[in-house]
Amino acid sequence: MMRTWQSARRLLPLIAVFGMFLAGCGREDLSVLKPQGPAAESSLGLMKLAISIMIVVLLIVFSIAAYVMIRFRRKPGQNEIPDQTHGSFKLEVLWTVIPLILVIVLAVPTVRTVFALGDNHSGDKNAIKVKVTGHQYWWEFEYPDYGIKTAQDLIIPAGKDIAFELTTNDVLHSFWVPSLSGKIDTNPTGATNRFSFSAPKEGVYRGKCAELCGPSHGFMEFKVKAVSNDEFNQWIEAQKEPAVLPADPVLAETFKEQCLKCHAVGDQGMSVGPSLTGIGSRESVAGILLNDDTRQDGAPVEENLKTWLHDTQGVKPGNLMPDPKQDMGLSDDEIDRIAEYLAGYKLN
């Protein structure tokens, strides 16, 4: 055991160097290498340990390989038969024992972290419970303690443990917020998965689906928005308020008849499709059309809603929403006005 810790300590400077090197990679709200929460940090810690050990191994193998290939190259005219060595018991034991030690160095913290991350927070009074349900190709987030449901944007209070309970409504998906935590699959009910993470810093983090789930698998993105405790409570209250319907009664009727057969707003409608409550204040439309007109890859929310409603299959191939024009018989004008109404439906 002594030996184990010594070799671990010797690796520390390497860990530091590679840590710095790797930290240069990717977006802060997306990269595994720039963790923003304890769960992602513990994964990265193991990665750094593993990669340090592995780089040592690679350096040894590469240098021996380079040495033998240069040193023992057959020169022109060289024709003698080298010594036919059988092997060497000592050497063979050496390269059995050293890898074994390296494996133990990695295995001990691995096992410890597996159990630490496997802690069940569902009984924790201070944790916020969230039920995640995967759908082709959107995410539903339910807060059972508050009796509310939302979609695509997961709002959480910064610094609090979030206790997740994950299932799927159709095929397997995998819930992944790289900068906050590793992923976990959503299995059908009966094999519900639980895990938890927290986001100490306020901010928006990008989430992805990591399990092939159909054509639009790559587009099944979501955002995790960590906000202050006060903001979170405000948001919860706003979510509970009664539905705001379009001001124009005719449009309101159309909206109710056509959209609320699947979607919910406030206390009205069905929850087959994603909830639309406060969709105007979300980070994105359909998970991938970013509502950020200050950046080149975003657009105002109203424009995004129009893009979506006019071409749902074009934006997200294979999704289950009927086409508003073809299948529901809405006119272009009605679609635009619904988009306008939804864009204005903001919480807070």
Place this chain on the structure above:
Amino acid sequence: MDWITTVDHKKIAILYLWAGGLFFGIGGIEALLIRWQLIKPMNDFVDAQTFNELITMHGTTMIFLGVMPIIFALMNAVIPLQIGARDVAFPFLNALGFWTFLFGGLLLNLSWMMGGAPDAGWTSYTPLSGTAYSGTHGVDFYTIGLQIAGLGTLIGGINFLATIITMRAPGMSFMRMPMFAWTTFITSAIILFAFPAITVGLVLLTFDRILGANFFVPGGGGSPVLWQHIFWIFGHPEVYILILPAFGIISEVIPTFARKRLFGYSSMVFATILIAFLGFMVWAHHMFTTGLSPVANALFAVSTMLIAVPTGIKIFNWLFTLWGGSVRFATPNLFASGFIPTFTMGGVTGVMLASAPADFQFHDTYFVVAHFHYVIVGGLVMGLFAGLHYWWPKMFGRMLSETLGKWTFWTFIIGFHLTFFVQHFLGLMGMQRRVFTYLPNQHFDTLNLVSTIGAGLMGAGMLVFLANVWITSRKPPDAGGDPWEDGRTLEWSIPSPSPEYNFKQTPLVRGLDAFWKEKTAGNKGMTPAEPIGSIHMPSATPLPFVMAVGIFIAGLGFMFSRDDFSSALVSFLFNNYVVTGLGLLITFGAMLVRSLYDDHGWHIEPEELEGR
């Protein structure tokens, strides 16, 4: 016609090589299309559905129809020669194994032309691969095609087991067997235990899809996680079915070109057996994020890491075989030498993946894609290239061009590292695998571009190889029996290409590296273990081909048994299992003929042997 009826292991090897090469080419084109689609964000070169079909077919084709047959080609070409046998144990079955593989593969690839290829990933996780979410016949082609092809693999595996156990030349004890024969033996044993698992899984999935059963359908009480267990209990050992033969090839090539015997032979044998054993114990490391318990994750993490130990033994033994040798870098040895560092890089990322909490981040990202391509392409394909260049003169009697061989090596290996090294970083930066496109501004763009350029370079390397094969085939067959001059094993003691009876007289084996031993003792050839006598040969027969055609027809018939066709007659034939029955009738009929008609084969008489 000669090629359809042959039961000669050397000809079957060539059949496996061409068929495997064909599917390898198809899989390679699919790979290039995938990379082209990912060259820039939000690309629309192919649509999402086609992309999913491409990745599914690329994976399935490469694993089952591309590299495995090429491995079988080398095994068939070399194993009987290496152990001093005149053929495999069951020549008829050998041919049957090839034809079922070929027709299974053809059936799978027909899907492109018959309404859609499988689209649920090569792992075909349910429920996505169920009829509810994959409505075309794609996944049916996958389940039935792979069952038929898998039958061929299983037959081949059993055949090699029997051959190696019973047909070694006098004096060749297990511990005098060449490493390639050893890895073939262990690989065949893995096939024997792993393939029945996938076959059962595929049958159950077929029942779900065609007969409406519920083994993997959550709504009907089935379990998608069960499919994952069945798939990976086969799927993980499959990795070793692929890589162990490559280990064997490297263990043959390096000693030949270093003029030294393999360092630590017995520890190599021991490591091979250990890897095979551990290979069956670690399947759940593919399922760390499925939500198994922390206990399961911890156990599978540690057992997976242990595989690094025997693998490490092998790497260092190869390096120390080169140590103190007289190393010549002919093309086969270039590939073998490139294999060592490249495969090591794939191996170390494997250990990183084994650390379950880190895998929560790696899993299903491009990091994994990078890892397994380092192992399968950087390891296995490099090994196959080494083996093909090495044994080409033995198989065809012609030496491949060394100049073109070197060009193949450098374009391929540079392209390879360019393609896959950057993918490690893509994964860590948040790119999941199996996405048909990605949004801009995620720092993915440049690395994906680099990766695609690398793939193009690998493609160019393959073209150089094909050109080499084409040019070589036009030269006269003039390779000597021992063209590398330092051949150590029995196959180099006979002419190239070898006569159809392999050995005029069965050789007497007096130690490891039998031919080298005779050469250093000053002998020109092997010491014979028997006088020259009449050699019994099996007869050529079209029956294996007919049986495979029958299974192929039955498979197609079963697949479409629920479909409505525009013609009432066609509907009648399919819906009442007439087509299925007809196919099975052909197969069983051929089996009956085989049973009733006694074919004693023929003999090559001593006069004829001397006459040559």
